[in-house]
Structures are given as C-alpha cells and as structure tokens.
Amino acid sequence: MRALRWHGKHDIRCDDHVPDPSIEDPRDAIIKVSSCAICGSDLHLYDGFMPGMQHGDIMGHEFMGEVMEVGSANKKLKVGDRVVVPFTIVCGECDQCRRGNFSVCERTNRNKDIADKVFGHTTAGLYGYTHLTGGYAGGQAEYVRVPYADVGPVVIPNGLTDEQVLFLGDILPTGWQAAAQCDIQPTDTVAVWGAGPVGQFAIRSAVMMGAEQVICIDNVPERLSMARAGGAITINFDEESVLERLKELTRGKGPEKCIDSVGMEAHAARSIDSMYDRAKQALMLESDRPHVLREMIYVCRPAGIISIPGVYGGLIDKIPFGAAMNKGLTFRMGQTHVNRWTDDLLRRIQEGEIDPSFVITHSVSLEQGPEMYKTFRDKHDGCIKVVLKP
Amino acid sequence: MSIPRQVTRPNHSARTLARGLGWFSIGLGVVQLVAPRQVARFIGMSGSEGLVRVCGLREIATGVGILLADDPKPWIYGRIGGDALDLAGLGWSIEHGDEQANAAIAAGAVAGITALDLSCAKALDAEQVPSVEWDYSDRSGFPGGTAQMRGSVEAEFAAARAEPNGYSPSLH
Numbered sequence: 001m002r003a004l005r006w007h008g009k010h011d012i013r014c015d016d017h018v019p020d021p022s023i024e025d026p027r028d029a030i031i032k033v034s035s036c037a038i039c040g041s042d043l044h045l046y047d048g049f050m051p052g053m054q055h056g057d058i059m060g061h062e063f064m065g066e067v068m069e070v071g072s073a074n075k076k077l078k079v080g081d082r083v084v085v086p087f088t089i090v091c092g093e094c095d096q097c098r099r100g101n102f103s104v105c106e107r108t109n110r111n112k113d114i115a116d117k118v119f120g121h122t123t124a125g126l127y128g129y130t131h132l133t134g135g136y137a138g139g140q141a142e143y144v145r146v147p148y149a150d151v152g153p154v155v156i157p158n159g160l161t162d163e164q165v166l167f168l169g170d171i172l173p174t175g176w177q178a179a180a181q182c183d184i185q186p187t188d189t190v191a192v193w194g195a196g197p198v199g200q201f202a203i204r205s206a207v208m209m210g211a212e213q214v215i216c217i218d219n220v221p222e223r224l225s226m227a228r229a230g231g232a233i234t235i236n237f238d239e240e241s242v243l244e245r246l247k248e249l250t251r252g253k254g255p256e257k258c259i260d261s262v263g264m265e266a267h268a269a270r271s272i273d274s275m276y277d278r279a280k281q282a283l284m285l286e287s288d289r290p291h292v293l294r295e296m297i298y299v300c301r302p303a304g305i306i307s308i309p310g311v312y313g314g315l316i317d318k319i320p321f322g323a324a325m326n327k328g329l330t331f332r333m334g335q336t337h338v339n340r341w342t343d344d345l346l347r348r349i350q351e352g353e354i355d356p357s358f359v360i361t362h363s364v365s366l367e368q369g370p371e372m373y374k375t376f377r378d379k380h381d382g383c384i385k386v387v388l389k390p
Numbered sequence: 391m392s393i394p395r396q397v398t399r400p401n402h403s404a405r406t407l408a409r410g411l412g413w414f415s416i417g418l419g420v421v422q423l424v425a426p427r428q429v430a431r432f433i434g435m436s437g438s439e440g441l442v443r444v445c446g447l448r449e450i451a452t453g454v455g456i457l458l459a460d461d462p463k464p465w466i467y468g469r470i471g472g473d474a475l476d477l478a479g480l481g482w483s484i485e486h487g488d489e490q491a492n493a494a495i496a497a498g499a500v501a502g503i504t505a506l507d508l509s510c511a512k513a514l515d516a517e518q519v520p521s522v523e524w525d526y527s528d529r530s531g532f533p534g535g536t537a538q539m540r541g542s543v544e545a546e547f548a549a550a551r552a553e554p555n556g557y558s559p560s561l562h
Contacts, residue, residue, distance in 0.1 A: 180547070207541075209544055222523060229528065353534070353542065355531055356531065382523070
C-alpha cells in the first residue's frame with residue numbers, strides 16, 4: 001500500500017510498497033482509508049520537536065474509512081461499515097476509560113514502560129504519534145489497523161459526507177472539550193489564542209455554549225476572517241497590542257476564560273520571550289515555546305480558567321507561576337477524551353447545528369501529502385486544513 | 391465559496407527589524423556626537439573627530455528617517471550606503487591606523503550590522519510582491535447562521551456545570 005512515512009525532520013515521503021496491515025488481535029479491524037487529514041500536531045513531528053519517532057513510521061491520526069476486515073472477537077463492527085476513528089486508542093475497560101478519561105487509557109500504550117518513566121504514568125496509545133504513545137501506524141495511508149476496534153470507532157450513518165464527519169476523530173471534539181473545560185457562563189469573555197483548525201472549533205463551541213463574547217488572537221488574515229465568520233472578535237497581534245485590546249474589550253478586567261490552541265510552537269520572532277525560548281530550544285535546554293501560556297496567565301481575570309488543547313511535549317521555562325497561583329487560576333488541559341463527545345457532536349452534525357467542513361481549505365491526493373505538510377506549516381495559499389484522499 | 395484576491399502585505403518582522411535598526415542608528419550616532427575623540431582613538435583614527443561627528447549626524451538622520459517614515463526602505467538603503475563608507479574608513483584604518491586590531495573588530499561589527507541591513511532591505515522589497523489572500527468570511531460552519539447558534543447549547547451545559555474548584559459562586 002501507499003502511505004506517508006516519516007524519514008526525519010522535514011522529510012515525509014509518500015512511499016509505495018509499504019506492507020499492508022493485518023489483524024493482530026481478535027478485537028482489531030482493518031480500515032480502508034477514504035479520507036485523512038494533516039493535524040497541527042503532526043507539524044510538531046514534521047518540525048522535529050517531538051522525540052520518539054523512528055525512520056519509516058506512518059504518519060497521521062485523523063482518518064476515516066470503510067471496514068474491510070474484523071477480528072473474531074469484534075462484535076461492534078462489520079465489513080462495509082463506515083467509521084471515523086478517534087485518534088486516542090481506548091480499551092473501554094480500564095479504570096480511566098470507565099471514568100470517561102479516554103485519553104489516559106491505561107492499557108493501550110504498547111510502550112507503557114517508557115511513558116511511565118517519562119510522564120510518571122502512561123497515556124493512551126495514539127496513531128502515528130511517536131513510540132512514546134505506542135508506535136502505532138498512522139492513518140495517512142491506504143489501509144490502517146485499528147486496535148480495540150470494538151470500542152473507539154464511531155459508525156457513521158448514511159447521508160453524511162466524509163468532510164462533515166472526518167473531524168469527529170480529533171479537532172472538533174478537541175475544540176469542543178477546550179470550551180467545555182472553561183465552564184462558560186453567559187457573562188464570560190472567552191479568549192482563544194490561535195485561529196488554526198482547533199481554534200476555529202473552540203471559537204464555535206464557545207459561541208454555542210453562550211459566551212458573552214469570544215475573542216480570537218492570531219496574525220494570519222485568512223484565519224482571522226474565518227474566526228470572525230464564526231462569531232469571534234479578532235485581534236491581529238501584528239497590528240495591535242494583545243494586552244491593550246483585551247483590556248479594552250473586557251473593560252480592564254481581562255477574559256474570564258483563556259484557550260491555548262497554539263501549543264509548543266508559538267511564533268519564535270514576535271516577542272522577546274519567544275526569541276529567548278527559540279534560543280534555548282536550539283541549545284536543547286527547553287523543548288517547547290510557551291509564549292501563549294505566559295500571556296494567558298498575565299491577561300486572565302483572577303479566578304479564571306486556562307484551558308489548554310494545544311500540544312506541549314516536554315519542558316517549559318519561565319512560567320509566571322506566582323501570578324497564576326496568586327490570581328487563583330484553574331488550569332485544565334490534556335489530550336482529548338474523544339469518545340466522551342462523539343455521540344453528542346455527531347448528533348449536532350446530523351441535525352445541522354454545525355458543519356465542520358467549513359475548515360477545509362485543501363483537498364488533495366495522498367501523493368501530494370508531503371508538499372502539503374510544508375504548505376500547511378508555512379500557512380501558504382490560505383491553508384487552514386488539509387484533507388488527503390488515499 | 392471563498393474568493394482569493396491579490397494583496398500586498400506589510401512584512402511585520404521586517405518592519406520591527408527596521409525600527410530596531412533605526413534606534414540602533416540613533417544610539418550609535420549619539421555616541422559618535424558626544425564622544426568623537428574616544429571613538430576616533432578606539433578605531434585608530436585620532437585627529438578625525440570631525441569625520442566621526444559627521445558620521446554621527448548621518449546615523450541620527452537615517453535613524454530618525456527610519457522611525458518616522460511610512461516606508462522605511464529608502465532609509466535602510468541609506469544605512470547600507472553608510473555601512474559601505476564606514477567599512478571603507480575602517481579598511482583604511484586597518485591598513486594605516488594606529489589601532490589596527492580595534493579597527494578590525496569594529497569592521498567585523500559593521501559587517502554584521504550590514505548583513506542585518508541587507509536582509510531587512512530584501513524583506514522590505516518583498517512587500518511589493520503581491521500574494522494571494524483568501525477571504526473566508528463566508529465560512530461560519532453554522533448552516534443556520536451564527537446568530538441563531540449563539541448560546542444554543544447553553545442550557546444543556548448549565549445543567550451539568552461544575553463551578554471552578556467545585557464551589558458554588560453564591561455567597562452565604
């Protein structure tokens with residue numbers, strides 16, 4: 001089969017003759033991928049900021065397709081079912097899964113020992129996202145093996161296009177969870193840093209959950225125009241001061257709820273602290289650039305909530321924790337507990353409340369995937385979300 | 391849906407760099423005006439205090455020009471011309487001056503600043519190249535319209551809402 005494979009930093013290739021996956025466990029299923037997408041967090045692998053990738057690893061954790069084969073113990077799926085596969089692999093039986101904390105499933109990470117050592121405790125296995133999370137083959141391929149396929153995959157009813165439902169596997173519930181973690185109240189101002197795909201869904205989720213105003217901070221005009229379309233007031237940080245504008249919009253009080261949809265790769269040349277982070281990154285003294293976190297802690301209204309769907313990978317430096325502690329801020333974060341939200345969000349898509357396809361700007365073949373990584377990373381050609389068709 | 395249009399965009403990084411170079415110019419110019427003897431002695435050109443003062447005035451003029459102009463590009467090119475003059479003078483001092491090592495150090499520093507000036511000018515030149523900007527203002531994601539969806543799930547979430555830290559906000 002063909003698949004997009006990681007061969008090193010900035011080196012992703014569409015390789016032919018990759019071995020087809022096969023059933024390895026009776027609960028497995030094999031999916032023929034009809035659509036997959038490049039996620040912002042894939043760019044962390046592309047840019048070499050996440051350790052634990054190996055030469056030849058198949059990329060991708062946002063995918064859907066048709067069930068081609070099911071294991072003997074899989075009673076949920078049948079051949080021909082159309083499914084969206086959540087990016088977190090969940091067993092459905094461990095203590096965390098039973099509590100709905102699916103992204104920290106205790107059983108699906110095949111390299112649990114490494115994760116236990118690095119993080120203290122393991123997190124769930126993820127598709128195509130380093131050997132720290134199990135080293136599972138990803139979904140930017142013609143076929144993919146889905147472990148624990150009797151738990152995670154969401155069967156899609158007829159009448160919905162791939163474009164409408166593909167993002168149920170990651171970025172739609174990620175934006176939704178980011179907003180839900182904010183406990184939004186009708187008087188709240190919600191500020192969202194980053195108008196990429198997750199930021200766009202966080203904005204729409206916050207609007208639906210009834211925030212008084214939603215403010216989006218970015219510097220890419222196309223992304224800001226899409227954010228305004230979804231109901232946000234926008235701040236272009238190239239053109240105006242984020243701190244001053246947020247003060248003005250909140251009558252000096254600051255946003256009650258702040259969402260970091262940027263994560264570890266904040267712009268490296270826009271502020272002194274970012275340049276400091278970039279220099280430390282180059283010297284391998286820091287793994288992530290937490291400019292957004294610092295700014296959120298500074299502007300957030302005391303007793304507010306900071307919600308972090310943006311991915312961080314390792315160690316960060318110079319976090320004003322004294323401010324965070326004394327202001328009584330609550331931090332909520334984590335990889336998305338996808339299956340906690342999928343049924344509800346699928347219903348909302350079916351009922352026409354939201355159509356996630358608005359975020360797609362590029363739809364291309366799998367062969368064009370490698371060049372699309374660069375286009376997406378550099379935000380060229382108005383690129384916000386890339387869908388690949390194997 | 392979503393129509394592309396040709397636009398020219400200001401390069402904010404280049405303009406930030408230009409402002410930095412403007413302030414640097416003014417700072418250097420002030421030093422050359424206030425302490426010409428020390429500067430001339432350091433680079434091995436004692437007796438050229440008048441020339442150093444003229445260079446200081448030039449630095450301040452280009453710095454002010456960069457900071458006040460809507461388009462700093464001509465002033466950045468002015469700085470590049472000044473850099474060439476400075477390098478020529480320092481080259482002479484390396485050959486004939488009495489502080490050749492200091493002159494070489496100063497020439498190295500000027501060469502570094504010249505590289506920054508050149509990269510800034512190049513980036514400002516690129517501002518004139520039209521790029522495609524997409525207008526996504528028709529992509530709300532709400533088939534029923536944004537206004538209709540505002541607060542549409544508020545009641546459902548209010549029922550299950552947990553206040554921060556689990557405490558009710560009401561006072562007792």
